[in-house]
Amino acid sequence: MKKIIITSFLLLSVIAFGQNKKTVKAIPFSTKNKSVTIYTSADSTSLRLAKTDSNLQFTTLKQPLETQTCIFVDPDKKFQTFLGIGGAITDASAEVFAKLTPAKQQEFLDAYFSKENGIGYTLLRTNIHSCDFSSESYTYVEEGDAALKTFSIDHDKQFKIPLIKKAIEKIGSDVKFYASPWSPPAFMKDTKNMLKGGKLLPEFYQSWANYYVKFINAYQKEGMPIWGLTIQNEPMATQKWESCIYTAEEERDFLKNYLGPTLKKAGLGDKKITVWDHNRDLLVQRATTILDDPEANKYVWGVGFHWYETWTGGEPMSSNVGEVNKLYPNKNLLFTEGCVEKFDATKYQLWANGMRYGKSMINDFNNGTVGWTDWNILLDENGGPNHVGNFCFSPIHGDTKTGDLIYTPSYYFIGHFSKFIGKNAKRISSVSSRSNLLTTSFLNKDGKVITVVLNNSNKKVTYNLCIGKTATEVTILPNAIQTLVY
Numbered sequence: 436m437k438k439i440i441i442t443s444f445l446l447l448s449v450i451a452f453g454q455n456k457k458t459v460k461a462i463p464f465s466t467k468n469k470s471v472t473i474y475t476s477a478d479s480t481s482l483r484l485a486k487t488d489s490n491l492q493f494t495t496l497k498q499p500l501e502t503q504t505c506i507f508v509d510p511d512k513k514f515q516t517f518l519g520i521g522g523a524i525t526d527a528s529a530e531v532f533a534k535l536t537p538a539k540q541q542e543f544l545d546a547y548f549s550k551e552n553g554i555g556y557t558l559l560r561t562n563i564h565s566c567d568f569s570s571e572s573y574t575y576v577e578e579g580d581a582a583l584k585t586f587s588i589d590h591d592k593q594f595k596i597p598l599i600k601k602a603i604e605k606i607g608s609d610v611k612f613y614a615s616p617w618s619p620p621a622f623m624k625d626t627k628n629m630l631k632g633g634k635l636l637p638e639f640y641q642s643w644a645n646y647y648v649k650f651i652n653a654y655q656k657e658g659m660p661i662w663g664l665t666i667q668n669e670p671m672a673t674q675k676w677e678s679c680i681y682t683a684e685e686e687r688d689f690l691k692n693y694l695g696p697t698l699k700k701a702g703l704g705d706k707k708i709t710v711w712d713h714n715r716d717l718l719v720q721r722a723t724t725i726l727d728d729p730e731a732n733k734y735v736w737g738v739g740f741h742w743y744e745t746w747t748g749g750e751p752m753s754s755n756v757g758e759v760n761k762l763y764p765n766k767n768l769l770f771t772e773g774c775v776e777k778f779d780a781t782k783y784q785l786w787a788n789g790m791r792y793g794k795s796m797i798n799d800f801n802n803g804t805v806g807w808t809d810w811n812i813l814l815d816e817n818g819g820p821n822h823v824g825n826f827c828f829s830p831i832h833g834d835t836k837t838g839d840l841i842y843t844p845s846y847y848f849i850g851h852f853s854k855f856i857g858k859n860a861k862r863i864s865s866v867s868s869r870s871n872l873l874t875t876s877f878l879n880k881d882g883k884v885i886t887v888v889l890n891n892s893n894k895k896v897t898y899n900l901c902i903g904k905t906a907t908e909v910t911i912l913p914n915a916i917q918t919l920v921y
Contacts, residue, residue, distance in 0.1 A: 535833055
């Protein structure tokens with residue numbers, strides 16, 4: 436009798452365990468009782484992130500025709516998790532910010548870091564000591580101090596740190612703040628010069644790794660939590676400003692033998708390390724060299740990239756981003772820098788500059804990118820300050836003569852993504868039936884779908900937004916960008 440009772444108990448336990456293991460089946464997305472709200476920015480109009488429709492209804496469309504232009508969205512086909520969108524707080528940005536009136540400073544902070552009154556940035560990047568967008572070259576140690584006994588971030592306390600703190604306070608707990616060096620101190624390099632390339636001397640590998648630790652600890656002591664870092668900004672570019680060259684093998688070996696172990700030993704092993712941090716052209720070669728090495732791979736959170744490969748005259752190589760995503764699906768892809776080069780004040784409102792942002796962001800997200808970081812968040816009326824004359828555009832400019840803030844098309848294009856895509860959203864399938872429309876879509880945690888559509892033509896287009904066997908008809912103006920929320 437006892438044996439029967441024990442057997443029955445075990446059987447019931449197995450059945451109960453089996454029932455507990457049942458996975459809850461996800462409820463398919465439905466357009467029932469849903470309406471579409473549309474926000475539009477369009478060339479040659481006053482529309483800038485303006486609500487242009489608010490109650491579009493879905494109706495039945497079982498089989499689209501070849502003559503119809505369609506955007507097909509499938510919320511049940513999910514891909515990467517969204518990290519965030521943001522920009523860089525450089526010395527230049529902070530110096531211009533300090534020249535604004537308190538009212539304009541508040542307007543600026545709201546414009547970038549408020550979801551309600553702005554475009555909701557959550558990613559921040561900054562430079563580790565000087566870069567080209569600094570008013571001068573500087574480091575945090577005295578020249579020749581390999582032991583780093585003189586390490587101090589006092590330089591940053593005048594302009595950069597106050598702005599970073601204000602941005603972090605405005606963003607709140609969603610902030611992801613990371614840092615990048617442009618060059619080691621001159622004495623650590625074979626050229627004895629922070630500018631014009633050169634290489635980190637092997638005898639200073641450990642000292643340079645210790646420098647990252649000093650920087651992270653100093654910033655965190657000031658109340659600025661460092662989420663991650665990149666190893667070197669543009670490690671294959673010999674620039675007239677701060678720059679340093681690493682081959683793929685040199686970056687791999689510095690990471691696995693020095694930087695990774697040094698951060699771990701210092702209790703900073705949770706910091707997200709991003710490799711490459713340069714253009715899409717050599718992205719695959721750099722990724723394979725580093726990530727195919729198990730000892731280096733274990734320290735890598737992701738692979739960062741810029742958009743300047745077009746300097747050779749070619750087109751953006753977004754497919755290289757997708758290739759890395761296929762090869763290493765467990766690693767993250769992060770856009771770490773992009774801006775419109777060669778500042779010209781007559782082109783503040785050049786619509787093509789915004790279109791460049793829209794195309795890049797759609798293609799990068801569709802190829803697996805989790806986050807997108809613009810370059811300087813603020814520059815002056817000359818596209819600076821910049822100590823080597825490398826003047827560029829930023830989404831917002833502060834005119835230090837008039838005190839005005841100038842919002843460029845790039846600001847609004849970025850906002851069509853950053854204002855609406857939420858933390859931990861999932862990218863979902865979103866494709867166009869015609870080459871004149873580009874699209875990407877995300878499913879927010881609250882169940883709302885965010886679809887971005889860019890009209891890459893000079894003609895007004897009417898299209899169907901198709902979800903399953905339902906659709907709603909939408910019209911998009913020439914060279915316009917729309918965000919559809921439903």
